[in-house]
Amino acid sequence: MNGHTVEKIGGTSMSRTQEVLDNILMGKRKEQELYNRIFVVSAYGGITDMLLEHKKSGASGVYALYAGAESDWAWGDLLNKVGERMCEINMEIFEDDLSCQKADQFVRERIEGVRSCLIDLHRLCSYGHFQLDEHLITVREMLAAIGEAHSAFNTALLLQQHGVNAHFIDLTGWRELDNLTLEERIQQAFNSLDLARELPIVTGYPRCKEGTMMIYDRGYSEITFSKIAVLTEAREAIIHKEYHLSSADPKVVDKDRVEPIGRTNYDVADQLSNLGMEAIHPKAAKGLRQCHIPLRVKNAFDPDHAGTLIDGDYKSDTPCVEIIAGRKGVFAIEFFEQDMVGSSGYDTQLLALLERFKLKIVAKDTNANTITHFVASSLKAIKRVTHAMEDAFPSAAVAVRKVALVSAIGSNMQVPGLLSNAVSALAKADINILALHQSMRQVDMQFVVDEKDYEEAIIHLHEHLIESYSLPAPRSVGAA
Numbered sequence: 220m221n222g223h224t225v226e227k228i229g230g231t232s233m234s235r236t237q238e239v240l241d242n243i244l245m246g247k248r249k250e251q252e253l254y255n256r257i258f259v260v261s262a263y264g265g266i267t268d269m270l271l272e273h274k275k276s277g278a279s280g281v282y283a284l285y286a287g288a289e290s291d292w293a294w295g296d297l298l299n300k301v302g303e304r305m306c307e308i309n310m311e312i313f314e315d316d317l318s319c320q321k322a323d324q325f326v327r328e329r330i331e332g333v334r335s336c337l338i339d340l341h342r343l344c345s346y347g348h349f350q351l352d353e354h355l356i357t358v359r360e361m362l363a364a365i366g367e368a369h370s371a372f373n374t375a376l377l378l379q380q381h382g383v384n385a386h387f388i389d390l391t392g393w394r395e396l397d398n399l400t401l402e403e404r405i406q407q408a409f410n411s412l413d414l415a416r417e418l419p420i421v422t423g424y425p426r427c428k429e430g431t432m433m434i435y436d437r438g439y440s441e442i443t444f445s446k447i448a449v450l451t452e453a454r455e456a457i458i459h460k461e462y463h464l465s466s467a468d469p470k471v472v473d474k475d476r477v478e479p480i481g482r483t484n485y486d487v488a489d490q491l492s493n494l495g496m497e498a499i500h501p502k503a504a505k506g507l508r509q510c511h512i513p514l515r516v517k518n519a520f521d522p523d524h525a526g527t528l529i530d531g532d533y534k535s536d537t538p539c540v541e542i543i544a545g546r547k548g549v550f551a552i553e554f555f556e557q558d559m560v561g562s563s564g565y566d567t568q569l570l571a572l573l574e575r576f577k578l579k580i581v582a583k584d585t586n587a588n589t590i591t592h593f594v595a596s597s598l599k600a601i602k603r604v605t606h607a608m609e610d611a612f613p614s615a616a617v618a619v620r621k622v623a624l625v626s627a628i629g630s631n632m633q634v635p636g637l638l639s640n641a642v643s644a645l646a647k648a649d650i651n652i653l654a655l656h657q658s659m660r661q662v663d664m665q666f667v668v669d670e671k672d673y674e675e676a677i678i679h680l681h682e683h684l685i686e687s688y689s690l691p692a693p694r695s696v697g698a699a
C-alpha cells in the first residue's frame with residue numbers, strides 16, 4: 220500500500236470550480252501537501268446529459284438524436300450548443316484571455332473532430348454496407364469522452380496557473396491508434412509519473428478495449444477512480460460529492476433534520492447504488508472492497524468534516540436504520556400466470572427477456588402464480604418487453620404500473636420492531652403500501668408505494684425510524 224489517495228470529483232461539484240479549488244484541490248495546503256493525490260474528474264454538471272441523454276428524464280442528447288436519426292441534422296445543432304456551453308464554462312473559469320483561448324481551442328478540436336467522424340459515418344452508412352447500429356456504441360464512447368476531457372484539461376490548466384505542477388492525464392485515447400485494456404491504459408499513464416512531485420488530473424472517461432460505456436455505462440468515472448486506486452495501491456479512495464452522505468436526501472428531507480453518516484459498509488453502499496443514489500457504482504465498490512481500500516465520501520463544500528468512511532467490516536454498534544433512500548420512476552411489471560403453480564422455469568424465461576431488452580432490475584417479488592419485476596428503464600423499453608412477454612406466454616396477464624421504491628437501510632438492523640414501526644409510520648401518513656420486501660440478511664426494508672407518495676414516505680420514515688427512534692427495550696426472559 221502506498222501513501223497516496225485517489226480522489227473523484229463528481230459533475231455537480233465540478234461546476235462550482237472556485238469552491239472546488241479552495242476546498243479540495245488547493246485549500247490551505249503547503250507545497251508538499253499538494254501532492255501524493257490523484258484526481259479523477261467527471262464532466263461539468265449537465266454536459267454528459269447534453270452529449271448522450273438526460274440521466275433522469277431520458278431527454279435526448281446528441282447521441283440519442285444521432286442514433287434515432289429522427290431528424291438528420293438535429294444532432295449537429297445540439298453538438299454546437301454543447302460546444303457553446305463548454306466555452307461559456309471556460310469563460311466563467313478563466314479570467315485571463317490566453318488561458319480562455321487555450322481552453323476554447325481544446326474544446327473546438329475535440330468537438331469538430333467528433334463531428335467530422337459522425338458525418339463520415341453517416342455518409343458511409345448511406346451505402347447500406349455499413350450498418351449504423353453496429354457503430355453506435357463507438358459513437359457513444361466518442362461523445363461521452365469529450366465531457367471529461369474538457370473538465371480535466373481545464374482543471375490541470377487552472378492549477379498550473381496557481382503554480383501547481385498539475386498534469387492533464389488524458390485516458391480518452393484521443394487520436395491514439397492503440398487498443399488497450401482499461402488496466403493497460405491506466406498503467407501506461409501512471410508508469411512515468413512521480414506522485415510526490417506531480418499532481419495528475421485524470422479524465423473520468425477512459426477509452427478501453429472492453430468498452431467503457433458497454434460495460435459500465437453512465438457513472439463510469441467511478442470505475443476509473445476505483446481501478447486507479449486498485450492499480451496504484453492507494454491508501455484511501457475519496458469521493459467528493461455535493462452533500463454529505465446523509466440519513467436521507469437533503470433535497471427531500473429538511474437539511475436540518477438529516478444527519479451526515481459517520482461510517483457504514485459496502486453492503487449499504489450497494490443498496491444505495493441499486494436505488495440510483497450512487498454513493499458508489501457497484502462495480503467500483505467491488506474492486507475497492509476486494510483490495511481492502513477504505514472509501515471516504517466527503518462533502519466537497521465542507522472540507523474540514525471527515526465525511527463517511529465505508530469499509531467492508533463495519534457494523535453499527537447498536538441496531539438502527541442508517542439511511543432512508545428511494546427511487547422514483549420505477550415500473551412494476553406484474554406477470555400473472557395460473558399455470559405457474561407448481562412448475563418452474565418461468566422466472567428464467569422472464570429474466571432472459573429482461574436481459575434481451577437491457578432492463579435494469581431494481582427489485583422483484585414472487586408468489587405461487589405471480590412474478591413482479593421492478594425495473595428502471597424508459598417506457599419504450601418497458602412496452603417492448605411486455606409485448607415480448609405476452610407473445611411468449613399467450614395465457615398470462617401482464618400488467619404495468621409506475622411506482623416508487625422507498626428503503627430503510629442499515630449495516631445492523633437485526634432487531635424486532637423496526638418493520639412494524641416503518642409500516643405504522645406509513646399508515647399514519649395515510650400512505651398505501653403496494654408491496655414490501657425484506658431479505659433475511661436484514662440490511663434493508665423496501666416499500667413499494669404510489670409515485671405521488673414518494674416524498675411523504677421518505678419524510679415520514681425518516682422521522683419515525685431515524686429522527687425520533689429509540690431501540691425497543693429488550694423483553695426480560697419469562698415476562699408474560
Ligand SMILES: Nc1ncnc2c1ncn2[C@@H]1O[C@H](COP(=O)(O)OP(=O)(O)O)[C@@H](O)[C@H]1O
Pocket residue numbers: 228229230231232264459460461462463464465466467468469470496497542543544
Ligand atoms: N442520502 C443522501 N445523501 C446525500 N445526497 C443524496 C442522498 N440521497 C440522494 N441524494 C442526492 O444525490 C445528489 C448528489 O448526487 P451526486 O452523485 O453527488 O452528484 P455528482 O456525482 O454529480 O456529484 C444530490 O442532488 C442529492 O440530492
Ligand SMILES: N[C@@H](CC(=O)OP(=O)(O)O)C(=O)O
Pocket residue numbers: 228229230231261262267268274366423436437438439440441
Ligand atoms: N459524466 C458521466 C460520468 C460520471 O460518472 O459522472 P458523475 O460523477 O457526475 O455521476 C455521467 O454523467 O455519466
